[in-house]
């Protein structure tokens with residue numbers, strides 16, 4: 001946990017949380033970090049905003065930097081990630097059901113509860129700062145309610161709340177770990193199904209998924225080496241991808257790094273690099289010059305594949321259905337032998353006969369929950385079958401567009417079996433293609449299981465939970 005001690009605690013000294021003050025509303029002590037965090041939580045709830053887009057914009061607009069920006073980031077992302085667990089604890093401490101608590105007040109309670117349970121901010125400061133914000137906005141009555149709830153929460157630490165509220169681990173291991181690591185049960189169950197265990201490894205997977213990830217960069221082939229990029233950025237060469245660099249946590253906005261601004265490098269998870277490289281490494285007889293990326297936006301993998309195919313004298317066609325995302329692909333592949341097409345990958349109207357095709361299909365993103373703080377509470381189990389249908393259709397289309405002997409990589413950023421092996425086995429059967437062992441095309445990557453597909457994991461590989469299957473047409 002980060003040790004964010006506020007510079008000016010609203011109530012210095014004393015370990016008891018404050019009692020609500022009577023009298024007229026008064027403005028809170030200046031607290032730009034917490035106010036920015038609270039407003040972002042609201043935008044996430046009210047407008048379906050993405051915290052990792054809304055917060056940086058707000059920080060920039062208000063010129064919040066340094067320590068305050070770090071505190072706002074920790075509180076916002078942390079409260080978003082832990083939301084389900086926080087809500088159960090708040091509900092246990094509230095005289096009213098949460099459905100009857102004003103949503104704005106609930107945002108503030110989540111922010112306060114997060115500080116109490118998952119930071120080293122002193123309890124009195126966590127409570128006082130939250131109560132002050134509630135009082136300033138909603139008056140003394142609700143401030144009194146907030147104070148009472150937060151004081152009750154502060155009577156136990158996180159582990160004691162887990163002991164009190166989580167299902168018994170022996171009887172319901174998935175429910176227990178889902179509460180402990182603040183995941184919806186259905187997602188914890190999907191992880192358990194993919195890992196084949198409800199034991200220690202599921203715990204490691206959920207714990208790693210609950211932590212803030214490091215930023216990874218890709219050094220664009222032909223422009224800069226990973227060694228040079230690491231030297232310039234102060235990062236470290238990645239363990240598995242020859243183009244990868246890992247930045248230290250909290251290294252600032254990677255978009256501001258010169259090699260990223262200049263287009264020599266891009267922010268990209270090492271897992272995304274590895275699945276793209278697997279497609280390029282699979283053995284191929286005959287020509288190898290026409291490549292296709294069927295779901296290309298915003299263009300991370302298209303940029304890596306485009307750089308590699310350009311160096312080899314070939315071309316990449318990149319298809320993307322959403323015009324604004326196609327524009328992002330254009331920007332990320334500027335100067336490369338890449339043609340961007342706005343269209344539906346299920347029928348893009350392109351000449352078949354591609355040598356290598358990537359289907360990086362739209363998915364639940366359950367493999368990248370670390371990067372989207374609110375996503376785990378927004379996704380619904382009903383999203384899965386709808387996406388799996390689209391994934392099958394896109395993969396079938398990729399097979400049709402590939403020449404005999406060519407290779408298709410099917411990739412999703414999810415370990416959910418319905419989106420991974422379920423889709424692949426169905427298409428293999430219907431299209432009569434061969435699934436080849438993907439593991440040899442992830443050289444030096446340990447712990448890849450029984451194959452033939454590869455499932456990467458944060459707790460094993462330090463990457464997003466990317467899935468990759470290779471098909472020979």
Ligand SMILES: C[S@@+](CC[C@H](N)C(=O)[O-])C[C@H]1O[C@@H](n2cnc3c(N)ncnc32)[C@H](O)[C@@H]1O
Nearest residue numbers: 295296297298299300301321344345360361362
């Ligand atoms: C997982 S993302 C691809 C990420 C991308 N490959 C990268 O590395 O930056 C899936 C993309 O597919 C696009 N998409 C959704 N349905 C599509 C369709 N029917 N045809 C083509 N693209 C589609 C989405 O708009 C989204 O940009």
